Amino acid sequence: MIIINxxxxxxxxxxxxxxDEATRSLYYVDLPQSTIYRYKPASNLITKAKVGDxxxxxxxxxxxxxxxxxAGLGRNIVILKWDGETDSVCHCTTVxxxxxxxxKAKNRLNGAKxxxxxxxxxxxxxxQDENGLTVPGLGSLYSVTKGSCTRHLSNIGISNGLAFDVDNKKMYYIDTLFPGVYQFDYDGEHGEISNQKELFTFKKHDIQGLPDGLTIDREGNLWVTALQSASIIHFDPKKGEVLKTIHMPTPQVTSITFGNDKLNxxxxxxxxxxxxxKIPDEPAGCTFKLENVHIKGAPGYSYKYKDDDDQAV
Ligand SMILES: O=C(O)[C@H](O)[C@@H](O)[C@H](O)[C@H](O)CO
Structure with missing residues (x-):
């Protein structure tokens, strides 16, 4: 049985x-509070720092x-300096x-990987208006490499979860307002995507809520978090089947990753x-650890600023 804490x-x-394997830490953000968090499972310590307004x-x-x-601040992609310990963050460069x-002046950055x-x-x-309704069709998807930015898609509702399957050359991408997961042929070497398909829609699979976060396991199966329905959906993209649904103790489930040394x-x-x-009751807003999943995940990757290792950031 999966244990949720x-x-x-x-x-x-x-x-x-x-x-992040290098520091054996989890990094995450409180988006509207403009705050970066680091959690180190080995010491059970959480540190945080306010980034901007x-x-x-x-x-x-x-x-x-x-x-x-x-990092993404408003509509700007920036490089931050933070030692992971203190509450002081320097906003070094705008990429x-x-x-x-x-x-699109009122747009903002959202999903990224x-x-x-x-x-x-x-x-x-x-x-978004005061009820959380988003003006549709104004979003785009970009890639950023070595400091330069390319637009790949436009007319997106809410750009959200992303996952990459290098072996099968696929990229998976959530538009929360679609609502579902798109599949693309993915040329990782050149950073190109093509052949967009509707892989998985909440409607077709009779799933409540809206898709938000996404990760992929070593078997190439997807894990989709759902807003408004307290669930995580484990999905096989090759067969187009839901494998299982995990029920969470709070409804707005936003993002997901495999972590720790074994990525399990x-x-x-x-x-x-x-x-x-109505704002959901406690434990809404908590981060959770799910053990006994019995599946290993794909690792997280760090941004390469330059090709060589001596990255002048
Ligand atoms: O992306 C996320 O993880 C957050 O859930 C938000 O950014 C929502 O997507 C957005 O606020 C739409 O309601």
């Missing part, structure tokens, strides 16, 4: 949880540097600004986002 504080919107959509380590992160067109080649994939979404523990973030105007 909470870790740490209740965040407003915990998300983009990432396992714009939504912090993600913060992933830069390869070879334990104190540099590529690029996305959705710079005046029609670093691929196995060290390239950042990151998407945007339109503004699932770490999951949640949010206190309102449902029908």
């Amino acid at each position: 909470p870790i740490g504080d209740n965040l407003q919107v915990g998300t983009r949880i990432h396992w 714009q939504p912090l959509a993600f913060a992933f380590p830069v390869k070879g540097k334990t104190d540099r992160f590529i 690029c600004e996305v959705d710079a067109h005046p029609d 670093v691929d196995p080649f060290g390239r950042l994939w990151v998407g945007t979404m339109g503004p 523990i699932l770490y999951v973030t949640t949010a206190k986002l309102p449902i029908d105007g």
Whole structure:
């Protein structure tokens, strides 16, 4: 039986949880609070630092540097310096600004992941009203490599979870408003995607809620977190079948990763986002550890700033 235990504080919107092998830490963010978190399972210690006053959509380590992160602040992709211990963060460099067109000035960055080649994939979404309704069709998906940014898709609702299967040359991508998972042929070497297909829709599989976070295991199967329905869906993309559903103790399940040295523990973030105007009760916003999953996950990857190891960040 899977054992589910909470870790740490209740965040407003915990998300983009990432396992960093180099520091044996989990990094994640509280998006609206613009705060980066680090959790070290070995010592059970959590540290955090406020980054700015714009939504912090993600913060992933830069390869070879334990104190540099590529992060999304508002519509800007930036490099941060944080030692993981103190509460002081320096915003060193702006890598690029996305959705710079005046029609998209109120957009913000949202879902993101670093691929196995060290390239950042990151998407945007339109503004949300006070009820959390998002203006549809304003988002895009970009990739960022060696400091340069390419747009791959537009007309996205809420750009969210991403996962890469290098062996089968596939990329999986969630548009929360679709709502479901798209599959692409993925050329990791060149950072190109093609042949977009609707892989899995919540409607077709009769699943409640909206898809948000995504990760992949060593067998090439997907783990999708669902907003509003307290669930994680384990899905086989080759057969197009749901393998199992895990029920979580809180409804807004935002992001998921495999972690620890053996990559056999699932770490999951949640949010206190309102449902029908009501903020869910405790333990909404907690991060959770799921043990006894009996499956190993794919590792997390760090952003490669430059090709060589001497990365001048
Ligand atoms: O991406 C996430 O993990 C968070 O859940 C949010 O960014 C939501 O997607 C967004 O607020 C839409 O409700």
